[in-house]
Amino acid sequence: MSNWLDEIHWTADGLLPAIAQDHRTGRVLMMAWMNRESLQLSVAEGRAIYWSRSRGKLWRKGEESGHVQKLHEIRLDCDADVLILQVEQLGGIACHTGRESCFYRVLKDGQWHTVDAVIKDPNAIYEGHSHE
Template identity: 55%
Template sequence: MLIDFDKSGGLVPAVAQDADTGEVLMLAWMNREAFDETVRTGRAVYFSRSRNRLWRKGEESGNVQEVKGVFVDCDADTVLLKVKQVGGAACHEGYPSCFFRELAGGELKVVGERVFDPKQVYKK
């Protein structure tokens, strides 16, 4: 077994990292089905806890992640995906990285630059 999904209740954290720059883009969750599809297709697939279903990254926004490498930690319960972020934004709020806010002086400050307006992309 590559990943110990049973140890963690069926979901494991999955970190997406830019394959070229090393920037951490996002943290999501994977179940066995998401992991298997990611490996099979070469495109990042996660499990959405809020929607309780598979989330094929970019299925609505077009900002897909092409997987360049899959790494598993020493405990076999965390996945690191090295990806090429197509479309420029990993974050559903339109930023290249979900980590676009920095704690400075006791306040969170936006330090990233938005790539797209989520109101225009997610029209639900």
């Protein structure tokens, strides 16, 4: 029996892009990186756990903010090199800027325009912690 993790085409540095998507609305919430350990733990714990490249360690989404991503489904693309995590975003905020989604800027007339409002002040979310 093959290990399902072996069917994934990891990058040279052992990572895989993972897109978190709201399981109800389909809205893309964020993109982060996963390694084998973070993906295994995500499945075991039923919540999104990523690999923080900047911190060089596992990052349990919501460990500082309280905005956990509960896993509903994981999908692997046709090339086996990108995941979509169907999640329930607890607290309604996925982005460290205090917005529902990290994708809150739209290109219009050659400029980026912010189209989503801040739901909660990031300073109030993290209270002295570094942003996820």
